[in-house]
Amino acid sequence: MPNVYTRTGDAGSTGLFGGSRVPKQDPGVEAYGTVDEANAAIGEAKAAATDDSVRETLHGIQQRLFVLAAELASDARGRAILDNTIDVADVVDLESIIDMCLEVTGPQRAFVVPGRDAPSAALHKARTVTRRAERRVLTMAETHEVRPELVKYLNRLSDTLYALARLTEHVYDIGRVEQLVRAAVAKALGAPSAPSALTYDLATAKAMAEAAEAKATELGVPVVFAAVDAGGNLMLLHRMADSLLGSIDIATNKAFTSAAFKLATSALAEAAAPSGELAGIEVTNSGRVVIFGGGLPVFVDGRLAGGIGVSGGTVAEDVAIVTHALNTVQEQP
Known part of the structure; x- marks a missing residue:
């Protein structure tokens, strides 16, 4: 050797x-x-x-x-x-x-x-x-x-x-x-419940859009409402008169983000901060990820069905409007 x-x-x-x-x-x-x-x-x-x-x-x-x-x-x-x-x-x-x-x-x-x-x-x-x-x-x-x-x-x-x-x-x-x-869904769902009567289709998305417009009118804020399916594909875009042009893209991306990560966009904010575990995540997915409030995932019987997003007001107003839109259809018999 x-x-x-x-x-x-x-x-x-x-x-x-x-x-x-x-x-x-x-x-x-x-x-x-x-x-x-x-x-x-x-x-x-x-x-x-x-x-x-x-x-x-x-x-x-x-x-x-x-x-x-x-x-x-x-x-x-x-x-x-x-x-x-x-x-x-x-x-x-x-x-x-x-x-x-x-x-x-x-x-x-x-x-x-x-x-x-x-x-x-x-x-x-x-x-x-x-x-x-x-x-x-x-x-x-x-x-x-x-x-x-x-x-x-x-x-x-x-x-x-x-x-x-x-x-x-x-x-x-x-x-x-x-x-x-997984942690957020487990916390939100808790014990298994009976199957939901909620369906998520174009008719449901239109009902959400109408509820969002009603809440936005009440707040005096013209907004854009967007709904996507579980694959992040746009199902419905609803734009109120005088809403901001930039809100079209933001609302759509809020809906996409919620569907892509099965999470409210507001839940990503802390983790995506400069010192957070997900810092920089907003530049992934070709820049479509939104890390402030206004987007919510839609679940049917515990399975992701899609996502909805609202843009046009302050973050707090957008959250209130999108939450009202989702709650409206969930409360319907």
Whole structure:
């Protein structure tokens, strides 16, 4: 079995693949050494990952980083005999991963503070080490021959790790919301009750809209009422005269949020505060999540049927109106 130590580096030099030796402080050694750090950081993220597909993706990236580092650690003779080197296809593979992540999380509209959970924090750490590796390779390129594909790969890799971190945060947020929903539903429902006579269809949504308009008229506030089904699809949009144009989108998104998270929009406010467990959740789902009052989920026999939302007044007025609308149909025989 070969020794881990060879004593050949005791004088401050190290061997490259190809046979030549260079000082250990050479920019090339610093570059491939930092790529090795990035690989180790990605391994740490892989160990922390809870999703099998993320682990497999990171493992594949590690394999390609070994190839990239080997090229940086080679002299001209060594590079001439390397095969399966990093190429444009590797960069495209990373871009595909980024695109798939963005399809789930949507575009980022605010700064992300690392540390939402351990798996995403490890990915953010790996991202920063990869950025440093890219800078070291660029420094190396000032005095050494470096193929541009290697720099492009490291650049896309840091973006990939960022996208994976956001995806991991998104999954964590959904899990936390589900926990909150279960607790809220259990508290609200208490012991099982007899089946409800309430149905949720277009006729019910229209009855809710009429009740909302009556309450809004009583308060002197023109509002928009929206109802969506359990899939978040718009069923009914009811707009009072002189209501704000912006209220159309807000009311619809309140209804969507309530259906998507099975929770009143007001219940998300505290958890979505900057120091809360769900900070930043409002930028998920393509920015459709509303974290202030005015949206309510609709349950029929304990199962989600859809969501309703009201916008146009103050938050307190919107809550009063949407609550009145839901209570009106629930109280009907």
